Amino acid sequence: MLKYLAKRLAMMVPLLIGITFISFVVMHLAPGSPVDLATTLNPKVSEIAMERLTKIYGLDKPVYEQYWNWLQRLAVLDFGRSFAPDGRPVLDKIAERLPITITINLLSLMLVLVVAVPIGVYSATHQGSVFDQATTVFVFVGFATPTFWLALLCMTLFGVHLGWLPISGIKSLDHAQMSWLGQLGDYARHLFLPVVVSAIGGLAGMSRYMRANMLEAVRQDYITTARAKGLSEVAVIYRHAMRNAMMPVITILGLSLPALIGGSVIFESIFAINGVGKLFYDAVMARDYPLVMGGLVLGAVLTLVGNLLADVSYGLADPRVRAS
Amino acid sequence: MSVQPGMFGDFQDRLRTNRLAMAGAVVVLVLVAVALLAPLVAPDDPNRIDVDAILLPPGPDHLFGTDELGRDVLSRMIYGARVSLEVGIVSAGIATLVGVLLGALAGYYGGWVEALIMRFVDIMLCFPTFFLILAVIAMLEPNILNIMAVIGLTSWMGVARLVRAEFLSLKERDYVTAARSLGAGDLRIIFRHILPNAMAPVLVAATLGVAGAILTESGLSFLGLGVQPPLASWGNILSQGKANIEIAWWLSLFPGLAILVTVLAYNLLGEGIRDALDPRLR
Numbered sequence: 001m002l003k004y005l006a007k008r009l010a011m012m013v014p015l016l017i018g019i020t021f022i023s024f025v026v027m028h029l030a031p032g033s034p035v036d037l038a039t040t041l042n043p044k045v046s047e048i049a050m051e052r053l054t055k056i057y058g059l060d061k062p063v064y065e066q067y068w069n070w071l072q073r074l075a076v077l078d079f080g081r082s083f084a085p086d087g088r089p090v091l092d093k094i095a096e097r098l099p100i101t102i103t104i105n106l107l108s109l110m111l112v113l114v115v116a117v118p119i120g121v122y123s124a125t126h127q128g129s130v131f132d133q134a135t136t137v138f139v140f141v142g143f144a145t146p147t148f149w150l151a152l153l154c155m156t157l158f159g160v161h162l163g164w165l166p167i168s169g170i171k172s173l174d175h176a177q178m179s180w181l182g183q184l185g186d187y188a189r190h191l192f193l194p195v196v197v198s199a200i201g202g203l204a205g206m207s208r209y210m211r212a213n214m215l216e217a218v219r220q221d222y223i224t225t226a227r228a229k230g231l232s233e234v235a236v237i238y239r240h241a242m243r244n245a246m247m248p249v250i251t252i253l254g255l256s257l258p259a260l261i262g263g264s265v266i267f268e269s270i271f272a273i274n275g276v277g278k279l280f281y282d283a284v285m286a287r288d289y290p291l292v293m294g295g296l297v298l299g300a301v302l303t304l305v306g307n308l309l310a311d312v313s314y315g316l317a318d319p320r321v322r323a324s
Numbered sequence: 325m326s327v328q329p330g331m332f333g334d335f336q337d338r339l340r341t342n343r344l345a346m347a348g349a350v351v352v353l354v355l356v357a358v359a360l361l362a363p364l365v366a367p368d369d370p371n372r373i374d375v376d377a378i379l380l381p382p383g384p385d386h387l388f389g390t391d392e393l394g395r396d397v398l399s400r401m402i403y404g405a406r407v408s409l410e411v412g413i414v415s416a417g418i419a420t421l422v423g424v425l426l427g428a429l430a431g432y433y434g435g436w437v438e439a440l441i442m443r444f445v446d447i448m449l450c451f452p453t454f455f456l457i458l459a460v461i462a463m464l465e466p467n468i469l470n471i472m473a474v475i476g477l478t479s480w481m482g483v484a485r486l487v488r489a490e491f492l493s494l495k496e497r498d499y500v501t502a503a504r505s506l507g508a509g510d511l512r513i514i515f516r517h518i519l520p521n522a523m524a525p526v527l528v529a530a531t532l533g534v535a536g537a538i539l540t541e542s543g544l545s546f547l548g549l550g551v552q553p554p555l556a557s558w559g560n561i562l563s564q565g566k567a568n569i570e571i572a573w574w575l576s577l578f579p580g581l582a583i584l585v586t587v588l589a590y591n592l593l594g595e596g597i598r599d600a601l602d603p604r605l606r
Contacts, residue, residue, distance in 0.1 A: 014443060015443065015446055015447055015450065018443065018444070018447035019447055019450055019451070022447060022448075022451070026456070026459055026460055026463065027459075027463065029460065029463045029464060140588060140591060140592065141584070141588065143587075143588075143591060144535070144539075144583075144584050144585075144587035144588035144591055145580075145584050146539055146542055146543060146546075146580060146583050146584070146587075148543060148546050148562070149542075149562060149576070149579075149580030149583065149584070150580075152562065152565060152566055152569065152576045152580065153576060153577070153580065155569060156569055156573050156576055159569075160569060160570055161573075167569075263454075265454060265455055265458065265547075266454070266543055266546075266547065269547065270566070280455060281458070281547065284455075284458050284459050284462045284549075285462065287462070287463070292459050295455060295459075296451060296452075296455065296456060296459065299450075299451060299452035299455060300447075300450035300451050300452070301450075303449070303450040303451070303452070304450055
């Protein structure tokens with residue numbers, strides 16, 4: 001296992017270099033520079049001031065030198081400073097936004113698991129039933145529904161027409177005056193729609209996946225054996241089949257790590273939630289190079305780590321893989 | 325195609341009996357017709373501003389209502405279908421082309437060519453795709469050509485993997501050895517002998533790819549980084565819907581429904597083709 005881990009970690013190095021290289025190239029595709037953006041709107045800025053800005057940002061150096069410098073700083077986890085007026089370190093800006101994004105994603109992941117696993121198991125054990133067909137339709141529609149549209153509809157219905165739920169932010173204006181319990185309820189009301197909406201896509205995928213795994217599992221010989229020795233159907237399905245069908249779910253969980261960043265961009269800007277998704281969206285719009293590069297690199301590294309975690313935990317959970 | 329006519333006829337029969345796939349195909353055809361004939365079917369000029377008809381709810385004059393400039397939403401959606409289909413088809417085309425080329429090279433030559441290409445695939449797969457697309461589009465300029473190119477160039481990796489896997493097994497077949505012993509060059513073997521036999525899964529991936537690209541474009545337009553107004557797209561009508569969420573539900577409902585139906589149709593068609601091509605499912 002340790003040898004395998006070392007090999008995997010070594011393989012990550014060239015991938016990491018490739019990731020940083022592509023991120024860097026992307027950022028330098030742009031014809032404009034952040035200096036233009038800061039100055040074209042302001043005619044009073046002189047040539048000298050523009051040059052000074054360029055120097056501060058290091059944009060006067062040749063591109064390969066900029067890349068090398070950036071890479072060197074990256075090696076010690078220094079993602080540079082944001083181009084925004086506050087000029088704060090990129091890592092700090094990301095770190096302070098992470099808790100809310102992670103909270104929403106974890107909640108929606110839990111929702112997905114709690115709902116999708118039983119749906120998948122039931123559809124598989126009642127293949128062809130009305131319930132199975134209904135979930136199949138739901139899965140197809142779920143895959144085709146743009147998340148942001150669903151968010152928009154829910155906001156219109158529950159927020160505007162029924163007035164049940166708030167439609168933006170994570171807390172009310174009078175949040176500070178509420179009791180401890182009131183504050184918790186306030187968060188819950190604000191987070192309800194974002195969590196549910198972001199879970200829909202995962203729900204469709206996961207229930208489909210679980211169904212396929214269960215169908216595969218119940219055909220195995222050990223299920224026939226379990227039935228033959230007289231175990232109850234409940235024991236056969238839930239202890240023998242489901243435990244094996246759950247295995248690949250570990251992989252999916254590992255692979256959903258990068259969705260933290262990609263998926264959050266859209267729904268955080270819809271619900272006006274100040275998480276990393278909104279941070280990166282704003283950074284893209286403002287051409288904040290260091291922050292966008294930080295986001296790309298971090299997102300890609302997260303994917304690498306997610307893949308590794310998935311494989312390793314799969315190995316730990318499956319005795320057959322563990323042995324080899 | 326070096327597929328025998330009998331096999332292909334079989335495929336058509338199986339696809340025809342799949343009602344969901346046929347429904348998908350019909351919707352796709354209708355959409356293409358509407359997009360092509362937009363000037364004839366649209367009830368109104370999509371860009372005609374009418375200050376007396378601002379944000380009218382759906383009614384006999386405007387079936388899907390009007391937007392904040394008094395433009396007819398149905399007409400804008402019909403012209404928006406052009407954008408969605410164009411972006412979907414061209415992006416998926418680019419992705420398929422790049423994926424097939426790189427996958428074929430990797431699978432056929434193996435060795436360092438394969439190692440290089442497949443590591444590149446791994447690297448590209450690591451990026452949070454939507455965020456990458458968003459960043460690149462913002463750096464360039466959000467026009468339809470850039471959008472098609474960027475979506476295409478960030479979604480070829482699946483096809484490359486598929487094609488490589490097909491080539492790995494197909495290149496060992498007897499007919500390839502036979503072609504080679506007859507003196508056929510590498511290019512001829514790749515494109516004339518192996519590729520036609522590897523196209524089935526590619527067709528499925530390309531169909532599903534159209535659906536994915538349409539979803540991505542609508543997301544970009546919704547965030548203001550897609551097709552720019554006054555050119556209508558389903559995504560940018562939806563972003564107007566968000567701006568007028570308190571007063572105009574019709575701006576949010578109809579364009580989203582159009583995206584849903586289109587993506588669903590392509591997905592059903594793609595799945596249908598997959599099932600029809602897979603002999604194990606018979």
